[in-house]
Amino acid sequence: MSREAMSAMDVIRTKRDGLRLTGEQIDWVVGAYTRGVVADEQMAALAMAILLNGMDTTETARWTRAMIDSGQRLRLDVDRPTVDKHSTGGVGDKITLPLAPLVATCGAAVPQLSGRGLGHTGGTLDKLESIPGWRARLSLDEIRAQLAEVGAVVCAPTDDLAPADRKLYALRDVTGTVESVPLIASSIMSKKIAEGADALVLDVKVGSGAFMKTREDxxxxxxxxxxxxxxHGLAVTALLTDMSTPLGRAVGNAVEVEEAVDVLRGGGPADVVELTVTLAEEMLALAGLPAADPAAVLASGAAYETWCRMIRAQGGDPQAPLPRAGHTQVVPAADDGVLAQLDAYAVGVAAWRLGAGRARKEDPVQHAAGVLCLAKPGERVTAGQPLLELRTDAPDTVPAALAALDGAIEIADAAPPSGPLVLDTLRSH
Structure with a gap:
C-alpha cells in the first residue's frame, strides 16, 4: 500500500473512531483529494465518518480553510464596501434578484457568486438564464469591472474558487452525506470567504420547503x-427565516424573475418585500452604511434601474419578453373557507416535476415551467376558485405534479395564527 493510501487510511480511522482530526491531517487530505491522490471511495468513507461523528468548531474552521486554499482567493479591488448574501435554499426564494441591485443602489458592492437548482429548490442562475442573452460565466476581470460600474454582479463561481468544494460536493451528493452540518457549513463558507467580500449575511431557511426542517437543525x-x-475574521449575520409556505406567489424560473421585477418596481408580494428589505438592512449595517433606507429606495423604483444595468452588463435584455409556458392547468379549491396551509415542499416538487428543476446536475431546465400561487395561507377562498396555476411545456408532466400536491392544501373555517417571517438572528460580532 502506498504512503498516500496509508495516510488516507489513518485519517479515515481517526474520524471513524470518533477522534479529532489534526490540522495537518485536514490540510493533507483535502489537498490530496483535490489533486486526485486520495480516491473518491476514500473521501466518501471519510465524509460518512464525519456525518456520523461530526467535527468540532476548530476542525470545521480548518477544513474550511483547507478548501479555500485548494484554489485562489478573489481580490475584488473595488472602492465600495463589499457584502454578500447566501440563502440555504427554499421554494420561491428569488430574494437575490431584487436584493443585489437594491443594496448596490444604497452604496455597497455585492459580489454574488450563485449556483443552480437541484431537486425541489430553485437556483439563482437558472432563474436569470430565462432572460434572453444573459450569461452566468464571467472572468474575474469582468466581475471587478461590473462591481465598479454597476455595484452588483450575480454570476457563476470561477473555476479556481474552492475547487475542493466542487469535487467534494458532487461526491456527497451521491454518497448520502449531504446532511452533515460541518460539511454543509464548510461548503458554503469556503466559497463565500474565497469570494473576497468584507461581510456576509446568511438566510438560513427553516421548514418543510427548506433543507433544514426544524428550528433546532x-x-x-x-x-x-x-x-x-x-x-476567519469575517463579519457574519445569520437570519433564520420561515420556509413552511412558498415565498411570494411565483415558483419556477421566468415566473420568479417576473415577480422580482415587480418588487424592484415598488410592488410585489409583501413577504418578498419584507425579506428583501430586512436582508438589505443587515447587509448595509455590516457594510458600514446603516443610514441607508432600503425600504424607501425599493419603493421608489430606483433599484430597478440598477437591475437593468446589471442584466445588460451580462449580455441580457431586461426589456425582452420572458418565456411563456405552452400549457397551463389550474388547481381549484375543494371547499369554501380560509386557506390554512400551502406546503412549500409539495409546491417545490410540483414545480420541479413540471420542468422548472433538475434531478441531476447535467439536466436542462424549462425556463417557463413553474407554479403560480393564486392564493396564499390566510386568504379566504370559495369552492372552485383557482388556487394554483401549473405551467409547463410538457403537458405529460402535469399528473406527476398534481400527485406531488396531494395533501399539500388545507382549507379550514378560520385562519391559523401566522408566525413571523424572521424567526431569529445570530451574529459573529
Missing amino acids: ATRLAEALVGIGAE
Whole structure:
C-alpha cells in the first residue's frame, strides 16, 4: 500500500473512531483529494465518518480553510464596501434578484457568486438564464469591472474558487452525506470567504420547503456558519427565516424573475418585500452604511434601474419578453373557507416535476415551467376558485405534479395564527 493510501487510511480511522482530526491531517487530505491522490471511495468513507461523528468548531474552521486554499482567493479591488448574501435554499426564494441591485443602489458592492437548482429548490442562475442573452460565466476581470460600474454582479463561481468544494460536493451528493452540518457549513463558507467580500449575511431557511426542517437543525447550521466566519475574521449575520409556505406567489424560473421585477418596481408580494428589505438592512449595517433606507429606495423604483444595468452588463435584455409556458392547468379549491396551509415542499416538487428543476446536475431546465400561487395561507377562498396555476411545456408532466400536491392544501373555517417571517438572528460580532 502506498504512503498516500496509508495516510488516507489513518485519517479515515481517526474520524471513524470518533477522534479529532489534526490540522495537518485536514490540510493533507483535502489537498490530496483535490489533486486526485486520495480516491473518491476514500473521501466518501471519510465524509460518512464525519456525518456520523461530526467535527468540532476548530476542525470545521480548518477544513474550511483547507478548501479555500485548494484554489485562489478573489481580490475584488473595488472602492465600495463589499457584502454578500447566501440563502440555504427554499421554494420561491428569488430574494437575490431584487436584493443585489437594491443594496448596490444604497452604496455597497455585492459580489454574488450563485449556483443552480437541484431537486425541489430553485437556483439563482437558472432563474436569470430565462432572460434572453444573459450569461452566468464571467472572468474575474469582468466581475471587478461590473462591481465598479454597476455595484452588483450575480454570476457563476470561477473555476479556481474552492475547487475542493466542487469535487467534494458532487461526491456527497451521491454518497448520502449531504446532511452533515460541518460539511454543509464548510461548503458554503469556503466559497463565500474565497469570494473576497468584507461581510456576509446568511438566510438560513427553516421548514418543510427548506433543507433544514426544524428550528433546532437550522440553528445548529447557523451557529456553525457564524462560527466559521468568526474564526476567519469575517463579519457574519445569520437570519433564520420561515420556509413552511412558498415565498411570494411565483415558483419556477421566468415566473420568479417576473415577480422580482415587480418588487424592484415598488410592488410585489409583501413577504418578498419584507425579506428583501430586512436582508438589505443587515447587509448595509455590516457594510458600514446603516443610514441607508432600503425600504424607501425599493419603493421608489430606483433599484430597478440598477437591475437593468446589471442584466445588460451580462449580455441580457431586461426589456425582452420572458418565456411563456405552452400549457397551463389550474388547481381549484375543494371547499369554501380560509386557506390554512400551502406546503412549500409539495409546491417545490410540483414545480420541479413540471420542468422548472433538475434531478441531476447535467439536466436542462424549462425556463417557463413553474407554479403560480393564486392564493396564499390566510386568504379566504370559495369552492372552485383557482388556487394554483401549473405551467409547463410538457403537458405529460402535469399528473406527476398534481400527485406531488396531494395533501399539500388545507382549507379550514378560520385562519391559523401566522408566525413571523424572521424567526431569529445570530451574529459573529
